[in-house]
Every structure is written in C-alpha cells, then in structure tokens.
Amino acid sequence: MSHTGVMPMTPVRSRSFHRFYDINGWCFVLGSLTLVMLFMIYPIINSLWLSLHSGKGVIVQFVGFGNITRLMHDPVFITALTNTLIFLIVQVPLMILLSLATASCLNSPNVKFRSLFRMAIFLPCVTSLVAYSILFKSMFGYDGIVNSALMTIGLIEHPIAWLTDPFWAKVTIILAITWRWTGYNMIFYLAAMQNIDKSIYEAAKLEGVTPVQTFFNITVPLLKPVILFTSVMSTIGTLQLFDEAMNITNGGPANSTLTLSMYIYNLSFKFVPNFGYAATVSYVIVFFAAALALVQFKFVQDKK
Amino acid sequence: MMATNVSKQKVYQGLMYLFLVLIAFVSLFPFFWMVVSSTNTTADINQGKLSFGTALFDNLAKLSQAVDLPLIFWNTTKVSLLGTFLTLAIASLAGYGFEIYQSKLRDKVYNLLLLTMMIPFAALMIPLFTMMAKANLLDTHWAVVLPSIASVYIIFYFRQCTKAFPKELLDAARVDGVSEWRIFVYVFFPVMRSTYAAAFIITFMANWNNFLWPLIVLQSPETKTINLVLSSLSSAYFPDFGVVMVGTVVATLPTIAVFFAMQKQFVQGMVGSVK
Numbered sequence: 001m002s003h004t005g006v007m008p009m010t011p012v013r014s015r016s017f018h019r020f021y022d023i024n025g026w027c028f029v030l031g032s033l034t035l036v037m038l039f040m041i042y043p044i045i046n047s048l049w050l051s052l053h054s055g056k057g058v059i060v061q062f063v064g065f066g067n068i069t070r071l072m073h074d075p076v077f078i079t080a081l082t083n084t085l086i087f088l089i090v091q092v093p094l095m096i097l098l099s100l101a102t103a104s105c106l107n108s109p110n111v112k113f114r115s116l117f118r119m120a121i122f123l124p125c126v127t128s129l130v131a132y133s134i135l136f137k138s139m140f141g142y143d144g145i146v147n148s149a150l151m152t153i154g155l156i157e158h159p160i161a162w163l164t165d166p167f168w169a170k171v172t173i174i175l176a177i178t179w180r181w182t183g184y185n186m187i188f189y190l191a192a193m194q195n196i197d198k199s200i201y202e203a204a205k206l207e208g209v210t211p212v213q214t215f216f217n218i219t220v221p222l223l224k225p226v227i228l229f230t231s232v233m234s235t236i237g238t239l240q241l242f243d244e245a246m247n248i249t250n251g252g253p254a255n256s257t258l259t260l261s262m263y264i265y266n267l268s269f270k271f272v273p274n275f276g277y278a279a280t281v282s283y284v285i286v287f288f289a290a291a292l293a294l295v296q297f298k299f300v301q302d303k304k
Numbered sequence: 305m306m307a308t309n310v311s312k313q314k315v316y317q318g319l320m321y322l323f324l325v326l327i328a329f330v331s332l333f334p335f336f337w338m339v340v341s342s343t344n345t346t347a348d349i350n351q352g353k354l355s356f357g358t359a360l361f362d363n364l365a366k367l368s369q370a371v372d373l374p375l376i377f378w379n380t381t382k383v384s385l386l387g388t389f390l391t392l393a394i395a396s397l398a399g400y401g402f403e404i405y406q407s408k409l410r411d412k413v414y415n416l417l418l419l420t421m422m423i424p425f426a427a428l429m430i431p432l433f434t435m436m437a438k439a440n441l442l443d444t445h446w447a448v449v450l451p452s453i454a455s456v457y458i459i460f461y462f463r464q465c466t467k468a469f470p471k472e473l474l475d476a477a478r479v480d481g482v483s484e485w486r487i488f489v490y491v492f493f494p495v496m497r498s499t500y501a502a503a504f505i506i507t508f509m510a511n512w513n514n515f516l517w518p519l520i521v522l523q524s525p526e527t528k529t530i531n532l533v534l535s536s537l538s539s540a541y542f543p544d545f546g547v548v549m550v551g552t553v554v555a556t557l558p559t560i561a562v563f564f565a566m567q568k569q570f571v572q573g574m575v576g577s578v579k
Contacts, residue, residue, distance in 0.1 A: 021405055022405070022407060024401075024405055024484045025401055025402075025404075025405025025406075025407060025410055026401075026410075027401070028397045028398060028400055028401025028402075028404075028405065028488075029397070029398040029401040029402055029410065029413070031394040031397060031398065032394050032395060032397070032398035032417075032454070032459055033398070033413070033417075035394065035453055035454035036417060036420060036454045036456065038454070039428070039432065039450065039451040039453075039454040040420045040423060040428060040454055040456075041420065042431070042435075043427075043428040043430075043431035043432050043435070044420075044423055044427055044428060044431075046431035046434075047427050047428065047430060047431050050430060050431065098327075101323070102323075102324070102327055105320050105323060105324055106324070108320065110317075111320075111324075116328075117324050117328050119567070120328040120331050120332050121327055121328055121331045122331075122571075123331060123332065123335065123560075123563075124331055124334070126509065126556070126559045126560055126562075126563045127513075127556055127559070128512065128513035128515070128531055128555060128556070128559070129513060129515055129531075130513075130515050130531040130534050130535050130555075131338075131531075131534065131552045131555050131556050132334065134534060134535075134538045134548055134549075134552055135334045135337060135338055135552065136334070137538065137543075138337075138341060138349055138350075138545045138548075138549070139334065139337060139352075141350055141352075143350055143351055143352065144349075144350065144351075144352050145337065145352030145354065146352075147352070148351075148352040149352070179330065179331070179334070182327075182331075183331060184574075187571055187574055187575060188574070188575055191571075191575040210316075211316050211320075232422075236422060236424060239424060240424045240425060240426050242426075242515075242516050243515045243516065246535070247535055247538065247539070250539060260426065261426045261516070264426050264429070264430075265516070265520075268429075268430055268433070269433075269520060275430050275434070278430055279427075279430055279431075282424070282426045282427040282429075282430065283427060285424045285426050285427060286423065286424060286427050289422055289423075289424055290422065293422060
C-alpha cells in the first residue's frame with residue numbers, strides 16, 4: 001500500500017482525489033470515534049485519575065497510591081477477588097471443554113437430528129442474564145426441583161443447601177454460567193470445524209485412532225485460534241461477573257459469592273459512595289483482563 | 305478384528321447420543337420449568353412441582369398489580385430499539401469507512417478501537433455515571449441508550465462484512481458520478497441487508513438483556529426496564545416466584561421470538577466476524 005493511503009484497486013488519480021478520499025474516510029468514522037472517545041476512552045482515563053483519590057461522597061482528596069495499600073488490607077476485597085478468580089479458574093475451562101465436546105459430537109458426519117440438538121443447546125443464550133438467574137434461583141431452592149430430582153434418582157440422600165451454603169452457592173453460580181454460555185461457545189467451534197478438511201478425520205479413522213484421541217490431537221490443535229478468542233472473551237466476561245451473583249445469591253451467603261463487579265457496585269451505589277476506591281477495584285479487573293489475555297496469547301504462540 | 309471395531313464404534317455412537325441428549329435436556333429443562341412454574345403458585349414452585357397448575361391468571365393479575373406491566377414493556381422496547389437503530393447507523397458507517405477508505409493512520413486508529421473491546425464495563429461505569437449526572441440525564445432513557453451506541457464489536461462486524469461487498473458496484477457508482485454518501489445509502493445498504501439483519505439481532509438482544517447499567521441510572525418506577533423489575537421482585541426475602549415466573553416469561557418471549565424468526569442471521573451475526 002502506498003503512502004498516500006489509496007487502496008491498490010483504485011486507479012491512480014489526482015492529488016485532489018486523495019484528499020477527497022481521505023476526508024470522506026474520516027467523515028464516515030467520525031461518529032463512532034466521537035462516541036468511543038466520549039463513552040470509553042475518556043471514562044477509562046477518568047477512572048485511573050479517580051483511583052488516585054478517596055473520600056466519601058463529594059469530599060474527596062488526593063491519596064496517590066493510598067487506595068492500593070487499602071486494597072491489600074481490605075478483607076472484603078480479598079474475598080471478592082478470590083471468589084472471582086475461583087469462578088474464572090473453574091468455570092471457563094469447564095465450559096470450553098464442554099462446548100468443544102458438544103461441538104465435535106455435532107460435527108461428526110453421521111449424527112441424526114443435528115440441527116435439533118444444535119438449536120436446543122444454543123437456546124439458553126437468548127435468555128437475559130436476569131431471567132435465567134431467577135430460573136436457577138427457583139430451581140435450586142432447598143425443597144426445589146433440583147434437590148428432589150437428585151434424591152429421586154438416588155444421587156444424594158439429603159437435600160443440598162445450594163443457595164445457602166458457601167461452597168454450594170459457588171457451585172450453583174458456576175453451573176448457571178455454564179448453562180448459559182456453553183451453547184454460545186459451541187456455535188463458534190462448530191463454525192470453525194466446518195473449515196477443517198474432512199479427509200483428516202477419515203484418515204484418522206482408518207488408522208484406528210479413537211474419537212477421544214482424535215479430539216485432543218486433531219480437533220483441539222486446529223481450533224486453537226477460535227479457542228483463544230472464546231477463552232479471552234469468557235475470561236473478560238467472568239472477571240466482570242455481576243448479574244448472576246446479584247440475582248441468584250445476592251453475593252451471599254456471607255460474601256461467599258461476592259464478585260469484584262458487585263463490590264464495585266456496592267462501593268459506588270449501595271454504601272456511602274467512595275468512587276475513588278471503587279475505581280481502584282475496577283482497575284484490578286482491567287489489570288487481570290489484560291494480564292490473562294497476554295498469558296493466553298503467549299500460551300498459544302509457544303505451543304505452535 | 306473388524307467385528308470388534310464395528311461394535312466399538314457402536315458404543316462410541318451410543319455414548320455420543322447419550323451425551324447429546326443429556327446436554328440438550330439440561331439446556332431445555334429450565335425453559336419448561338419457566339413455563340410450568342408461571343402456572344403454579346409459589347408454594348408449588350418451592351416444592352418443585354413439575355405439572356401445569358391453574359394459577360397463571362392469578363399470577364398475571366398479581367404482577368399487573370405490583371408493576372405497570374405495559375409501561376415497563378414499552379420502556380424496554382423503546383430503549384432496546386432506539387439503541388439498536390442508532391448503533392447500526394453509526395457503527396455501519398464506521399465499518400464501511402474503515403474498510404472502503406483505507407489509510408495507514410485510520411488502520412492504526414481501528415486497531416486501537418479493537419483494543420477497547422477488552423475494557424471491562426466495570427471500569428467505565430463510575431465515570432459514565434458522573435457524566436450522566438452532570439448532563440442531567442440520570443433516570444432518563446437517554447442515559448441508558450447513549451453509552452450503548454458506542455459498540456466497537458458492531459463496527460468490527462461491519463468492517464469484516466464490508467470485505468465481501470463487491471467493489472465493482474462501488475467503482476461503477478463512482479464512474480456514474482454518484483456521491484460517496486449516496487453510494488453508502490443507495491448501494492451499500494440494500495446490498496448488505498442481511499448483514500444489517502444479523503447486527504440488528506445481536507444488538508437488540510444485548511440491549512434487551514442489559515442489566516447493570518440500567519440498574520445504575522434508572523431509579524424511578526416509571527423509567528425502569530423489565531430486567532430491573534424482575535430483579536427487584538425476585539430479591540424479596542420470600543420472593544413470590546409464581547409472579548416472578550410470569551414476568552420472566554414476558555421478558556423472555558420477545559428474544560425467543562426474534563431468535564426463532566431470524567435464527568440464521570443470529571448465528572451469522574455472532575460468528576461472522578470471527579471467520
């Protein structure tokens with residue numbers, strides 16, 4: 001591409017055309033650029049500035065890195081961070097494996113009712129996060145349908161306190177998120193699998209490779225870019241987890257499902273607002289999102 | 305040898321179907337539960353009753369008593385549609401602009417835009433809230449709509465799709481002396497209708513399902529959207545699940561309807577940008 005910035009297919013034209021072309025280019029993108037500057041770039045910088053301040057309500061003073069020191073000694077923050085990371089570490093790999101397994105089942109050549117299965121598994125994605133959270137809350141009650149079903153098949157003897165036990169409350173949230181997003185990720189994998197040459201699978205089958213081996217040695221390596229994309233997106237999503245924790249367990253019991261986003265919300269809009277400190281917590285999410293994305297990119301590159 | 309191979313394959317096939325049926329069942333069951341529960345009383349729901357009851361109209365009546373359902377529904381529709389149309393208009397212009405008028409500088413700006421997709425919303429919400437407060441927009445629907453228009457994902461999607469736009473049409477129109485803006489409106493838009501449809505669905509769903517931001521900026525009952533109402537109804541100490549379930553059905557029906565009507569475009573909109 002030449003320095004004038006004209007696409008190769010455009011015939012060489014006068015200098016005034018170049019200017020006309022360039023001005024048009026800026027005009028078309030101007031609206032979006034303004035909006036992104038106003039509603040994303042400015043706020044993220046402003047957030048950084050806020051994070052250097054502290055105070056209740058409107059009485060705010062500059063504290064520099066004081067908020068970071070405060071973070072380290074804030075047990076609620078530590079709990080929220082730990083919870084969020086537990087959700088992340090358990091839920092994202094679980095969901096990606098499940099989505100991959102489902103996608104490769106649906107991609108095998110002689111599956112019957114393929115589109116029916118695909119539609120059923122994808123359907124959870126159309127529910128709003130609030131709506132499905134409420135569904136899960138109503139199903140996982142102590143006398144609820146999940147416990148009575150599990151007891152009927154004999155998997156458990158006594159009902160599980162899904163919503164009121166710190167450990168099981170986390171499990172409920174993880175199950176809920178997995179239910180909502182497995183089909184979503186599956187669609188990405190299915191689309192990518194369509195591009196894999198079918199003859200590779202034929203050859204593997206003739207060689208007597210088992211389906212499980214085929215999955216780990218052929219499918220997964222070939223899908224690496226899509227897996228990277230979905231895992232980065234899921235990581236960012238889970239780091240921001242809010243709707244489910246708020247609507248299924250409301251952060252409880254005893255903060256055992258409190259997430260970073262919920263803590264930020266509480267600090268800013270529920271307690272006496274301390275926007276500066278809340279902004280510092282929000283930068284913890286930014287930090288983890290960036291760091292984990294980098295790690296994931298590196299991981300994929302090294303394995304190539 | 306052959307025989308064992310064949311039987312082995314049968315076992316794998318069986319396991320695969322078992323797995324698929326199980327996953328499909330788990331995926332669909334909550335929907336069944338939602339519909340059944342909307343016809344049951346809260347006591348029955350808490351007991352895990354799995355058959356249809358007779359409390360549907362009773363639940364609906366109680367819900368209408370608790371909230372102004374038509375108004376809430378209208379608020380949600382208004383916010384979602386307005387946000388979606390504005391997003392599509394502005395983001396498609398940008399996607400087209402970045403792809404058709406390429407320049408090194410604009411490509412750099414574009415890459416910077418893509419990077420902003422990684423910014424978590426939690427880090428934006430406090431400055432956005434103060435901004436809306438200063439602009440006197442708190443508790444108005446504009447406060448919900450405005451930040452949602454800045455959708456980098458949709459810009460990205462339109463740019464990816466513009467790559468498939470036949471450039472001969474563009475050249476032909478230019479030769480005919482059609483102005484650049486008219487080319488966008490009269491040539492690009494009609495040709496890319498299916499791209500717009502796909503972008504419409506994903507944006508509409510995202511707006512309809514939005515929760516955290518409306519929760520922060522909408523305060524009075526007259527401005528609230530359906531998710532906010534559902535959330536507050538279900539967060540009561542003893543939630544009246546029968547009532548909440550009817551509300552959940554009402555909140556979910558539009559998105560399910562859109563999904564079934566335009567399933568193909570929906571999937572295309574999700575995946576199209578990655579391909």
